[in-house]
Amino acid sequence: MTLPTASLPTLNLAAPAPSAATPFGDELRRQMHGRALLRASFEETWQALRRRYEPAALEPWATGVLELAKVNAGPGCLLAFWRASVTLGRRLPPDALGAAGLGAAGLAAANVCRAAGAPAALAVIEAFERIAERLDAEAQRRWWTMMTATAQGAPDEIALFAGHMPTLLARGSLAEVEAFATAGRRAAGRDRARRRAFFALEDPLSRRLLARMGAGPGFAELEVGLRRLLAALWGDRPGFPPSLQPLPVPEIGDAPRRANIAGPVIRLPEVFSGVTGAASHALYRAASAHAGAHLAYGGPRFTLGKVKPVQMACINLIEDARIETLAMARFPGLRRLWAPFHVTAPSAEPLAALLLARIARALFDPGYQDPDALIAKARALFAERSDRLDDPALSFDIGTRLANDLGQRRIRFDARGHVVEPAYRDDGLGLWDFGEENAERTEEVELAVDAARIERREEENAPQPPEAAPQPEPTGRARPAPADERGRIVARYPEWDAQAGLERADWTTLREVEPALGDPRTLARALERAGPLRARIARLVRAAKVGRAVRLKRQVEGHALDLDAAIEAAVSRRVGETPDERVFTASALRQRDLAVLVLLDTSESTRERLPDGASVLDIEKLAVAMLAEAMAGLGDEMALAAFASAGRDDVRYIHVKRFTERYSEDGAARLAGLQSGLSTRLGAALRHAGEEIAGVRAFRKLILVLTDGEPSDIDVDRPSDLVADARRVVLGLRARGIDTFGVTLDPGGVGSGAAIFGTTNTMPVRRIDDLPMRLSELYFRLARR
Amino acid sequence: MDASTSPLDRYRIAAEPFYQPVDNEVSVFEAAWQHRLPVMLKGPTGCGKTRFVEHMAWKLGRPLVTVAAHEDMTAADLAGRFLLGPEGTMWQDGPLTLAVRHGGICYLDEIVEARQDTTVVIHPLTDARRVLPLEKRGELIHAHPDFQLVISYNPGYQSAVKDLKESTKQRFIALDFDYPEPVLEAGIVAREAGTDTELAGLLVTIAGCTRRLRGQGLDEGASTRMLIHTGRLVAGGVPLEMAVRAGIILPITDDADVRETLGAAISACLP
Incomplete structure (x- = not known):
């Protein structure tokens, strides 16, 4: 047995004899004994670990160290790794971090070293030593995977990242830190300076992500529910449900964000820092109910005039109490929703902020006791007017008087740093009309409102969060620029020359263009806004899904007699023939077997803006997204494609969703990424769409063309030629069993939709806003045929 | 035919069904009855359409034949069919034929649910002809002078797939029903469920929350019928919150998020 002898101190100075059971351990010891600088430390580590683990169990660890040595991590790394191994081995139970886990850590550290060099590996090992206790075995594995990936994507910044690791993990979960790392790699792309700033936590984006860690669920998750809550409470009032918008979170160390009302819009913080789970839910509900009460019971905005910040704060406070009282009536x-946030208690400190919070509580909570005279006065004034709560002027009046009292008591009010308490209340700026008298406004008020102004600017100019930013190209996958611009040539198609009466072979060149990715969330938001419409379409889906029953006559079994068959059978029997036994009727659901390709015209004219600011293409996208949802719900085969052209040798065709893939976030991103431009050479695009759908196996095949104008192209003088060509394609497709249907955005009702698709197969949409519903309705109508 | 032996006798309504008039619907219906004009009742589910017809049938002293339309309903289900007996086939009048022959109010509930071809059967009955052709029997029935047709129809379900034909719609006088004003509705709930007015008022406030969510996650808000059921639960000793959950929240939606929101909104209504 080598086991007991191996631990004998006398044998330690000699290289161990090779053993079959522990080849890596033996090899490691042999190597380390050859390195004078490391020998002593290694022996110490080895002894320490041997006291905890069997030699066989130390094999993975030895493998890890050997790997580190092999990638030339240097003595610094090795020493750090040994120290970490011993410390963590002592601190953590073996099930949290065994020798195997340490070995895996060594291998991963070696990979970091390969990707980013020895100093980086050293920093990562040191970070690991500091954070390993927070993570279980599985999380440690994930952590190393993240670090290796980051080392590969950001080799110069991994050390910085590792240095901040304790801070990051103290704030957020591992998953959040992983998301942070991914966001950093993506956002900075190849911009090294930005990447460095990001991982040094100096970039605004990384600061915001950091602030968002450890909080939530946030605005994005709760928005829909909050809007519904407001609709349920005050949906019968004009302007409800209001539009909800997110406010970017403040950076660490800045004052906490409060809700803000801007006209008919309620803006809520993306997250309330440090508030998680059910508490976050409750806070968002309380905040939106409060803001909703402002919109429901508030009057016109107060004119700022010469109102001082302290007066403003007091007036806001009374107005808050007024609208809350009305709402609670x-x-x-x-x-019950608001009460938990009123936690201030009487205190002797003469701070304006504290006093204001106490007044807020006193006006909210009748049971609250406070000896301060100001509070009693506020209560008395408010109670005096309790029969005229409908009048917002009382807020102005009472607030001004309270502010005077505060002033007489020489209590300083910090206009700049004032944060409204309790946390669910809004910042109160929405109650004020700042008017045009910028010059007359006092310096202080300017300071107070500055914060809001800056915020707004920030929001407009802030870099989009990484997942929202269009990612033209994943890093590291370069493509030659011209091909990217005009796409890959996939086919040449003939075109009908109506004047000559002949078909010109190979006349058009069709290129498939890689779709640009857009932000699927804009689309999701638009869908959310179109809630009622969507619900109607969902009902259509449900109805269509159930399918229409088909009556089957003359069945062997069924739920009712088929009377004609029964009479025939009776007659047969009487005349002595063998009766046909199939005398029942049954019903069966008709199977849907349908493939649809939606072809979207993205030519220049779709750029046109509607009065509400959305472009025609935006509405097209919304309509198609709704339809795609419906079709996905029904399980119909479906593809989405877009086209535009710039002359006959450049007809561009974009696959938004192919038949083979599921409609998912990716498809939505590609749909959102479509942009207006170029012309409409419909015939060529239709031919290609026909080829695409021809390959699908389905009983019915349908191409829905969504176009806003006449076929036209830069190299065609007479658009009627293109109309004739498109008509010819439609007829050709019909001969192949593919139905083509045109939905034309044609406010004037003078388009050539009927000339191309035929009268029955055209649906001119006069009001573009109707498009989403009409398109879906059309689809259901067609699908039933 | 002697009224005492009419096959419609079992369709007569003995006691007065409670109905709280909301608008002038009773007088309009009576006027329509004078001229035997077909009537269409429009409105969301559970707002009192069926109760109104029952009330009017009682008031006018006519038997009421009610048919609930369904997806697979055929013309034969309305008009009648041959049945097989030991001696051969025999004809059985359908509910519509029964009312046409013997003079009663025929009420087709949720007519849009029926297949569109079915509804065409009622066309000759609803214009000046007032006849019902039974092509299977080769018979043409002239409607009894007391026959009247009433249909109900919920526009909330209206869609491209299920909608009345224009030619059907235009044959009817329409009465629009909606949930009554809060005070009236609370009175109805209190009376029907046997609760006090305060609780009934609370239930109506809750219903208001759900009705404002229509199109925002809910297809329909809570109906008066739903409030009555909930009120009965409370009157039967179920705690209010539990009754609201069982009577309103759970039946009205299957979406967990909507349920949660609804729970929060309703919690805001409860004292």
Whole structure:
């Protein structure tokens, strides 16, 4: 047995004899004994570990160290790794970090070293030593995977990242840190300076991501529910449900963000820092109910005039109490929602902020006791007017008087740093009309409103979060620029020359263009806004899904007699023939077997803006997204494609969703990424769409063309030629069993839709806003045929 | 035919069904009855359409034949069919034929649910002809002078797939039903469920929340019928919150998110 002898100190100075059971351990010891600098430390580590683990169990660890040595990580790394092994081995139970885990860590550190060099590996090992206790075995594995990936994607910044690791993990979960690392690699792309700033936590984006860690669920997750809550409470009032928008989170160390009302819009923080789970839910509900009460019971905005910041704060406070009282008169349960946030207690400190919070509580909570005279006065003034709560002027009046009292008591009010308490209340700026008198406004007020202004600017100019930013190209996958621009040539198609009466072979060149990715969330938001419409389409889906029953006559079995068959059978029997036994009727659901290709015209004219700011293409996208949802719900085969052209040798065709893939976030991103431009050579695009759908196996095949104008192209003088060509393609497709249907955005009703698709197969849409519903309705109508 | 032996006798309504008039619907219906004009009742589910017809049938002293339309309903289900007996086939009048022959109010509930070809059967009955052709029997029935046709129809379900034909719609006088004003509705709930007015008022406030969510996650808000059921649960000793959950929240939606929101909104209504 080598086991006991191996631990004998006398044998330690000699290289161990090779053994079959522990080849890596033996090899490691042999190597380390050859390195004078490391020998002593290694022996110490080895002894320490041997006291905890069997030699066989130390094999993975030895493998890890050997790997580190092999990638030339240097003595610094090795020493750090040994120290970490011993410390963590001592601190953590073996099931949290065994010798195997340490070995895996060594291998991963070696990979970091390969990708980013020895100093980086050293930093990562040191970070690991500091954070390993927070993570279980599985999380440690994930952590190393993340670090290796980051080392590969950001070799110069991994050390910085590792240095911040304790901070990051103290704030957020491992998953959030992983998301942070991915966001950093993506956002910075090849911009090294930006990447460096990001991982040094100096970039605005990384600061914001950091602030968002460890909080949530946030605005994005709760938005839909909050809008519904407001609709349920005050949906019968004009302007409800209001539009909800996110406010970017403040950076660490800045004052916490409060909700903000801007006209009919309620803006809520993306997250309330440090608030998680059910508490976050409750805070968002309380904040939106409060803001909703402002919109429901508030009057016109107060004119700022010469109102001082402290007066503003007091007036806001009374107005808050006023609208809350009115709201609670109608919905008494709101008290339960708001009460937990009123936690201020009497205190001797003469701070304006504290006093204001106490007044807020006193006006909200009748049971609250406070000895301060100001509070009693506020209560008395408010109670005096309790029969005229409908009048917002009382807020102005009472607020001004309270502010005077504060002033007389020489309590300083910090206009700049004032944060409204309790946390669910809005910042109050929405109550004020700042008017045009910028010059007359006092310096202080300017300071107070500055914050809001800056915010707004920030939001407009802030770099989009990485997942929202269009990613023209994943890093590291370069393509030659011209091919990227005009796409890959996939086919040449003939074109019908109506004047000559002949078909010109290979006349058009069709290129498939890689779709640009857009932000699927804009589309999701638009879909969300179109809620009622979507619900109607969902109902259509449900109805269509159930399918229409088909009556089957003369069945062997069924739920009712087929009377004609029964009479025939009776007659047969009487005349002595063998009766046909199939005398029942049954019903069966008709199977849907349908493939649809939606062809989207993205030519220049779709850039046109509608009065509400959306472009024609935006509405097209929304309509198609709704239809895609419906079709996905029905399980119909479906493809989405877009086209535009710039002359006959450049007809571009974009696959938004192919028949073979599922409609998912990717498809939505590609749909969102479509842009207006170029012309409409419909015939060529239709031919290609026909080829695409021809390859699908389905009983019915349908091409839906969504176009806003006449076929035209830069090299065609007479658009009627293209109309004739498109007509010819439609007829050709019909001969092949493919139905083509045109939905034409044609406000004037003078388009050539009927000339191309035929009268029955055209649906001119006069009002573009109707498009989403009409398109879906059309689809259901067609699908039933 | 002697009224005492009419096959419609079992369709007569003995006691007065409670109905709280909301608008002038009773007088309009009576006027329509004078001229035997077909009537269409439009409105969301559970707002009192069926109760109204029952009430009017009682008031006018006519038997009421009710048919709930369904997806697979055929013309034969309305008009009648041959049945096989030991001696051969025999004809059985359908509910519509029964009312046409013997003079009663025929009420086709949720007519849009029926297949569109079915509804065409009622066309000759609803214009000046007032006849019902039974092509299977080769018979043409002239409607009894007391026959009247009433249909109900919920525009909330209206869609491209299920909608009345224009030619059907235009044959009817329409009465629009909606949930009554809160005070009236609370009175109805209190009466029907046997609760006090305060609780009924609370239930109506809750219903208001759900109705405002129509199109925002809910297809329909809570109906008056739903409130009555919930009120009965409370009157039967179920705690209010539990009754609201069982009577309103759970039946009205299957979407967990909507349910949660609804729970929060309803919680805001409760004292």
